[in-house]
Amino acid sequence: MRNKLKVAAYCRVSTDKEDQANSLSSQIKYFTEYISGHSDWHMCEVYYDEGISGTSVKKRFNFNRMIQDAAQNKMDLILTKEVSRFARNTVDTLSYTRKLKEVGVGVLFMNDNIDTRDSDGELRLSIMASIAQEESRKTSERVKWGQKRRMEQGVVFGRDMLGYHVKNGQLFINPDETDTVKQIYHKFLNEGKGTHVIARELREAGIKPKRVKDWTNTSILRVLRNEKYVGDLCQKKTFTPDYLSHSKKYNRGHEEMIYIRDHHEPIIDRDSWEKTQAELSRRSPSDDQKTKHSNRYWCSGKIICGDCGQRFVSRTKKLKIGSIYKAWRCYAAATHGTSKINGFGNRIGCNNSSINEQVLLSCMGYVMKHIQTNKDSVIKGMLAEIKSVQALETDIDTTPLYVKIESINDRKRRAIDLVLDGTITREDLKQQTAFYDSEIKSLSQKIVEAENINAVHQKQINGIQRYIIEINKMMDFDSENELLYKEVLDKIVVYSGNIVVVYLKGVPFGVKLHYRTSGRRDKYRTVIDQQALCEVDRSSRSVSVAIDRF
DSSP, X not given: OTTSEEEEEEXXXXXXSHHHHHHHHHHHHHHHHHHHTOTTEEEXXXXXXXXXXXXOSTTOHHHHHHHHHHHTTOOSEEEESOHHHHOSOHHHHHXXXXXXXXXXXXXXXXXXXXETTSTTHHHHHHHHHHHHHHHHHHHHHHHHHHHHHHHHTTOOOSOOXXXXXXXXXXXXXXXXXXXXXXXXXXXXXXXXXXXXXXXXHHHHTTOOOSSSSSOOHHHHHHHHHOGGGGTOEEEOSEEOSOTTTXXXXXXXXXXXOEEETTOSOOSSOHHHHHHHHHXXXXXXXXXXXXXXXXXXXXXXXXXXXXXXXXXXXXXXEEOTTSOEEEEEEEHHHHHHOSOEXXXXXXXXXXXXXXXXXXHHHHHHHHHHHHXXXXXXXXXXXXXHHHHHHHHHSOOOOOHHHHHHHHHHHHHHHHHHHHHHHTSSOHHHHHHHHHHHHHHHHHHHHHHHHHHHHHHHHHXXXXXXXXXXXXXXXXTTSOTTOHHHHHHHEEEEEEETTTEEEEEETTOXXXXXXXXXXXXXXXXXXXXXXXXXSSOOOOSSSEEEEEEEEO
């Protein structure tokens, strides 16, 4: 066996239909018998992939396993029926045959009579691979054309979905799932519930979704927006721009969609469907409305969880006495509850607690008043920082460097005159010029470095001066003005243990606050620590604040 050639084979069929499966089994039998019929060959393995396209090798598990085995010297030669069975992508064909050749493994394309071990093997292979790729492109175009004609005739291309199953290109109602579809539409349209609430109620009721792991607001929206539930059929929602990669993309006007009205038996009547679409449009804000919603709250999108990094979201509740209680909560905690490991081994949820809107307002007002009260000391500290920058990083004067470069250029010009006078030879001039150019290059580099240092230096000073301008602007507003808060707030980071850090735009430090809350939701009074520099009187939960700068 030591002297025998280790031979493997590879075969592939592009579909898993019965006739193709028979073809695959015939190919495996043929290669097995063919290799066994050579006394000087040793049979390694017949590798095969079933029901997978040849235009890309990424999803061909056994093809990739064969390449790995070849790299480990488990074979000397690979047999395959033809180039199109090995790959229909010219780049892949040449790339993998070259990789195999590098590790001493040849590929024999039997029907094409091409052996990569021959001197002209790669040239002939590239020609055949290009032909195979072009044939693949033509086949793809023919298939797409045929599918479109069948879609126009009402043939359904797709998988089973909630409420329907697909058989022989037709949609049939699944009676076991229609109630779930009707529930979703009823909860949304008649009960006025949102998609998050509907998803939660379905989860709590133990109703399982289809084709997704669990109910989410996205899966509910897909049900509400799917035209199939009113009996219509829309196809070509996705398209394949590249026949080689087979990757799908959403069809956003790239190709014509095919829409057939009253195509199959509906689950939802048309009146309810149209009202649902109108309600979806009403609840789904336009870009302008999104901006208005974002502008509604002074801190929208600016509250960050210090524990997990997610943003805080607004939570509003109407109390029995009629007043509104508003708080902010970490999105991870609001969505998944406390921190835990899910079934995929990923950590979800968050242990950070919510924070009352009035607490945030009190903290923000405290920071503003602190800055206003301590305006002079804050600006004095910044001016000290400017002086320290100026003391540590003195600007580099580049004038002498420019003077030196001009002096060298003058010597270069005089050297040319010396050649014309016959005082020095052209070879001397060449050497002298090279020396001068080297000196100029070195000096130019020093100028660039110096100017970069000066630019950084000036940028630091300009930044601090901008901070002073911003702080002066803040002094012109009422510190308890939410419009001001929205204008000057950069972000608020909320940590566990009743700690927040407030960052204002244009201010190079954050203000760390420790707060303590007390009182009932229906009766609040704000009390500031005796050490505080200002007093906040709001109808909110009691807040005691200690302030640190860091």
